[in-house]
Amino acid sequence: MNEAVRHTGFIPLPPLIYLVALLAGIALGLFVPLPWLGGVLADLLFAAGWIMAAGALALWFSAIRAMRRADTTLNPKGTPDHLLTGGPFAVSRNPIYLGATLFLIGIALISANPWILLAAFAAAFLTGKLVIGREERILAERFGKKYRDYAKRVRRWI
Secondary structure: OOHHHHOOOOOOOHHHHHHHHHHHHHHHHHHOOOOOOOHHHHHHHHHHHHHHHHHHHHHHHHHHHHHHHOOOOOOOOOOOOOOOOOHHHHOOOOHHHHHHHHHHHHHHHHHOOHHHHHHHHHHHHHHHHHHHHHHHHHHHHHHOHHHHHHHHHOOOOO
């Protein structure tokens, strides 16, 4: 592995990015509440939030299970031993991060808190900028053409 990829400086752990986003959204919702839709639409969004949160958790756990079965690292700072292209990785190159983002969106809909919705998109943006780029460079270096072909076939998020 080349030194430029190995030593890229501080890399925040994605779960911390999403946790901070959630906590910030909750705090902003408490201290600077924003209006939310009412009536039947609010009820539909509430139900959709539960469906989205459940689906996000299913995606998240299936991706983690696939990585464990392949005996590759879950650590975003680690070097993967295998390139996963099936299961949830056939839908998204980042199903764990996608699951975390969708989970926060679901929580925003359930709690009727627009701040959490905004925080979910901020967390996804930060994860893309601070983590995914580095991971993709490592995968391209480690797996070469196999990864580049996979990246052409499967989108980064959805």
